Amino acid sequence: MASLYERLGGSQSVDKAVDIFYRKVIMDDRVSSFFDGIDMLEQAQKQKAFLTVVMGGPNVYTGKDMREGHKHLVARGLNDSHVDAIIELLSATLTELGVGEAEVKEVADLANSVRSDVLNR
């Protein structure tokens, strides 16, 4: 079966998802402080890569990349509760885009599977 990424229409639909997802993230007090003081457009592009991967698009992230990329955030207090919040916002984004429950769960599980790498455990 084609991935959710392909079925939703590839790169352009991810753009739409990033708009919705990023808006949720920066308005959410639980996680927004992690996004302060960095170039929003550069950051959005990273989110796009993240969404591409968790929606089943091409993936070459290694556990090592995930660890390196989040080290400075872990030092600033990034923990399980923040990962939970991000996965919740991601699920809400997909639901808003009309993605079915079962598939939203699939994406959430995939995002969850990198939790220990992200948190450098």
Next chain:
Amino acid sequence: MARLKFEGIEIEATEDVDVLSALLQAGANVAFSCRIGVCQSCMLRSVKGDVPKEAQTGLRDSQISENFFLACQCVPSNDIEIERPYTTQHFLEGIVSSVDDMADGMRRLRIDAELAYRAGQYVTLWVDGQTGHRCSLASLPEANSPLEFHVKPVAGDRFSDWVTRDVNIGDTVRLQGPVGATFYVPGHTQQPIILAGTGSGLPAIYGILRDALQNAHQGDIHFLAEAQDEKDLYLRSLLSELDDGQNRFKFHHIVRPDLAEGPGIYQGAMADFIEDEFGTLAGWRSFICGDPPAVERIKKEIFLAGASLNEIHSDPYYQIGNPPGHIPSMSDSAS
């Protein structure tokens, strides 16, 4: 086989190897993350030589026209000379052709130079070996017309002292640039546009406005100038001169309550103004230039008002480059 030139090194790229891998292999300090052409952290610019189309997938029109490309997706078939996207080691000489006072205590500097640029880009002006100042271009690139810069005098600043006191007509300066991908790209002529600027970004925004008007943009254009002090109101007279009575654009100065009042002046915060004036910005194209913290804030405000990230244009903040004569080495990284 393609030859790559980057910050003083030259590499023979073997067939099928992408530029990112080749540069990393050679020990260059280049950022990257996803390696699948999505995160854009490996973005570089070709200053000589074509890059394959696939290496520009997902980039903005303005970035494409400036030959930006994604190093991880670029397998070149010809030689290319590469620089980081927002710095350049291209220098050229210019001659000061005039300098005068503008409204509200601003200074205008005109320089004759053979510079190919787009309104809204910026250069670093080097007035001696050490004093470099980032200046946005307020002029349009027309044949035989000088480059125009608007400078805000700041007490105790070397460059500002030079512009207000020491400069002479006929002086030679060195220009480094141009750089930047925040400029008007013709097309989508009905799309409404917001041009937002603060401080040092105001001349850039003024240049982009002139460019959009010259390209006969049809959609609404709103110019939002956020003023920190009186000098930031200096564009009022220039903007009225641009107004041909056909209502092709509207300008608004956003100020603190005690700074100024009158027509076209809104006292309060940019976010409130956007909400009062437009409600939603879904479908709008926006350009934002100015002081980095303010630019970040305004980007967020415009995004939260409904604009799509793909339609928000602004340059990331980069440090001023090295002075003329500096030999770059691979350890000089863009920050």
